Amino acid sequence: MSQPTPEQRYEEQLRAAHGSGGIAEYLLHRAKPHLPPWLAGIGTGLASLPAHFYWSGSAAATAGLTLVSVALTGTTWWAGKTTTAQRRLHSAITVAASSSWFTAAAIAGPDSGPLPGLYFMGAPALALSWNIRQILRRNPEGGISADGGLLEKVGLAKAQITRSTVSPNKATFDLQLPRGELTQDDASKALPLLASALDVSKNAVRLTHDPDSASRVQLTVVPHDLLKNTVPCPGPSHPGGSIADPVHVGIYEDGTEAVMYFPGDPKAGRNAMHLLVMGMTGSGKSEGGLTALAEILTRRDVTVWASDPAKADQTLGPLLPAIDWAALDMKSTKAMVEALNAVIPARTRWLAKYGYKQWEPACAKTQADGSPGMPYLIGWFEEAAKTIRETDDDVFTGIAQEARSAGVSLVISLQRASGNQVSTDTRASLGSSWVYGLRNDRDATFALDDDVLDAGAAPHAWKDKKPGYCYLVANGIPETFWATPARSYLTAREYLDWVVLAFDATRAAGDPITAEAASKAAGRLYAKRTRYPIPGADNAPTTETAMIDPSPYDQDLDAEDFDDQDLDEPDTDDDHDEDLDAIDPEAELPEPSGVIQLAERPSAKQKVDLTPAQARQAMAEMLDEFEAEGRTIVRPSDFMEHCDRHGRSRPWVSSQVANFVMAGRLAETNETGVYRIIREDEAA
Numbered sequence: 001m002s003q004p005t006p007e008q009r010y011e012e013q014l015r016a017a018h019g020s021g022g023i024a025e026y027l028l029h030r031a032k033p034h035l036p037p038w039l040a041g042i043g044t045g046l047a048s049l050p051a052h053f054y055w056s057g058s059a060a061a062t063a064g065l066t067l068v069s070v071a072l073t074g075t076t077w078w079a080g081k082t083t084t085a086q087r088r089l090h091s092a093i094t095v096a097a098s099s100s101w102f103t104a105a106a107i108a109g110p111d112s113g114p115l116p117g118l119y120f121m122g123a124p125a126l127a128l129s130w131n132i133r134q135i136l137r138r139n140p141e142g143g144i145s146a147d148g149g150l151l152e153k154v155g156l157a158k159a160q161i162t163r164s165t166v167s168p169n170k171a172t173f174d175l176q177l178p179r180g181e182l183t184q185d186d187a188s189k190a191l192p193l194l195a196s197a198l199d200v201s202k203n204a205v206r207l208t209h210d211p212d213s214a215s216r217v218q219l220t221v222v223p224h225d226l227l228k229n230t231v232p233c234p235g236p237s238h239p240g241g242s243i244a245d246p247v248h249v250g251i252y253e254d255g256t257e258a259v260m261y262f263p264g265d266p267k268a269g270r271n272a273m274h275l276l277v278m279g280m281t282g283s284g285k286s287e288g289g290l291t292a293l294a295e296i297l298t299r300r301d302v303t304v305w306a307s308d309p310a311k312a313d314q315t316l317g318p319l320l321p322a323i324d325w326a327a328l329d330m331k332s333t334k335a336m337v338e339a340l341n342a343v344i345p346a347r348t349r350w351l352a353k354y355g356y357k358q359w360e361p362a363c364a365k366t367q368a369d370g371s372p373g374m375p376y377l378i379g380w381f382e383e384a385a386k387t388i389r390e391t392d393d394d395v396f397t398g399i400a401q402e403a404r405s406a407g408v409s410l411v412i413s414l415q416r417a418s419g420n421q422v423s424t425d426t427r428a429s430l431g432s433s434w435v436y437g438l439r440n441d442r443d444a445t446f447a448l449d450d451d452v453l454d455a456g457a458a459p460h461a462w463k464d465k466k467p468g469y470c471y472l473v474a475n476g477i478p479e480t481f482w483a484t485p486a487r488s489y490l491t492a493r494e495y496l497d498w499v500v501l502a503f504d505a506t507r508a509a510g511d512p513i514t515a516e517a518a519s520k521a522a523g524r525l526y527a528k529r530t531r532y533p534i535p536g537a538d539n540a541p542t543t544e545t546a547m548i549d550p551s552p553y554d555q556d557l558d559a560e561d562f563d564d565q566d567l568d569e570p571d572t573d574d575d576h577d578e579d580l581d582a583i584d585p586e587a588e589l590p591e592p593s594g595v596i597q598l599a600e601r602p603s604a605k606q607k608v609d610l611t612p613a614q615a616r617q618a619m620a621e622m623l624d625e626f627e628a629e630g631r632t633i634v635r636p637s638d639f640m641e642h643c644d645r646h647g648r649s650r651p652w653v654s655s656q657v658a659n660f661v662m663a664g665r666l667a668e669t670n671e672t673g674v675y676r677i678i679r680e681d682e683a684a
């Protein structure tokens, strides 16, 4: 049987008085606990008589008593630093008032001047103030109080509340645990008991460990669930902004926006994010993913590759037109994994060449030498368990370990991240997690680290009953939010369509470096990937015209792996055939209801009737002119000034500069984007 707590013992003592004896005994019994402050007051008064007898008129005693009085007050203040501010002040005032009165009474005599009046008013007032405190402190029903009560019930009897803040739906308590007796882990273990004692849900009680002291924790209680109502997506947070801006995905229970960061930021000490999205079926992870993807697709400098081998276009459907590469079957998903492996070194080389330590928004802009920029790349794998099952446990490990330095983030979404679904290496290299409701606490251990679970995170308490409820433990999110429940925004289908359409002109197109590496690795599965039409623009998916001619690489491809026979299958879909049959080719075309601009219109200046060969010739002549002027160094920007004149784009001019280098007409120098003109006699 458990020992009674001091509070219970005290209650029993009070009740014991009912059993026997008369009224006097009962009153004495009830008064007993409140006597000490009165006895202290009487004792101080009595002690002043002999003190006066011995020390009256002594200068040394006056100085000594004054010093003792100040020292006692200071000691009380110092000793009270771990208690509540209220108790500390009350104690210091009591000691200061009593010791000052005693000093004055010892020197001048207890009956001199105002001292008797001060004694007979001050001593009872102070004693009563302590009695009142004691009465209010007693809380037989429990509840968190500065002096125990509920804390005793849950095994934290000696913990002291050093600070508390209470707002309408949130109470926060700083707890000082008894040093050398209890640890932060002991406090974590008490959380379920606390939730039960307070009659709130498991997730309503949380603990934050103080990183600077193993004996201090902060306890937070949020009794009412403020996330109960669905939170509709409020719209893009940074329309046309950079992927380096935070991606808003929901709100925390205190109304703070839940955000995630994809690229790293050395100034903020943050690495690029790889994310594990986990939640049991029906927990809302796909809707959460759509919300995040819709935010991402409103940004100007990111491209998305997304795979869903299990549900094909069921989940990603509305966003497909905005996704650079959608792999909706296992074959193209495998090709996407190969492509990601291949683009990482190519992109890393490009970043190094242009002097970037890691991807930053400037990478997506045209570079100083006229080379096209390189947008950030997000590889998003829905239903990744199937991909892992049908390929290899470690299929994502290498990508996750190396992609950060290449401006690539990996997101893998699955129902359970148990050991037989995701290897521990992959799990460790992903780093961040976005966790929705889970089936049981064992699944929670696959998704969240021990410290987050110890802090009170309990995704298994939601199961699939609270869709959209989640924890976000990710790069750049303060630790205090790791165990705080959030709810992801719910996005309407119309909103997703609007994002696809409204940001079509803003969104980055793929870059040649990534495209070339992906074409080499995935062949036609990438180069001829299906492009889904912008809503209202067309009624059928089209096949990508390769940015890079894949033909030289096709011969290297394993026909088994990346057989492209079903590349054209979207067009042979039965329903689609029926749709085509229903079209009368002779019928009058309907009046157009609107015009959708799919790309920037070329400026009037660019409309120059030069064939590519003539434009190349013009570039060569320009280079001759530079040489004739005595210049030895050129930059692509020197040609750029004239590129409009030739009706050519900047990337085309860059590619011509590269051709001059390959032909030995220009040579690279130590400085990126600066080239040396090779004279005729040198070349020979």
Ligand SMILES: Nc1ncnc2c1ncn2[C@@H]1O[C@H](COP(=O)(O)OP(=O)(O)OP(=O)(O)O)[C@@H](O)[C@H]1O
Pocket (backbone or CB within 6 Å): 230, 231, 279, 280, 281, 282, 283, 284, 285, 286, 287, 288, 415, 467, 468, 469, 487, 488, 489, 490
């Ligand atoms: N943030 C949210 N707020 C309110 N309701 C939501 C939210 N997210 C999801 N739901 C509801 O929960 C249902 C299930 O969500 P969702 O399909 O995303 O689950 P899931 O975890 O992806 O399940 P599965 O793995 O079976 O696809 C949705 O149809 C929607 O009605």
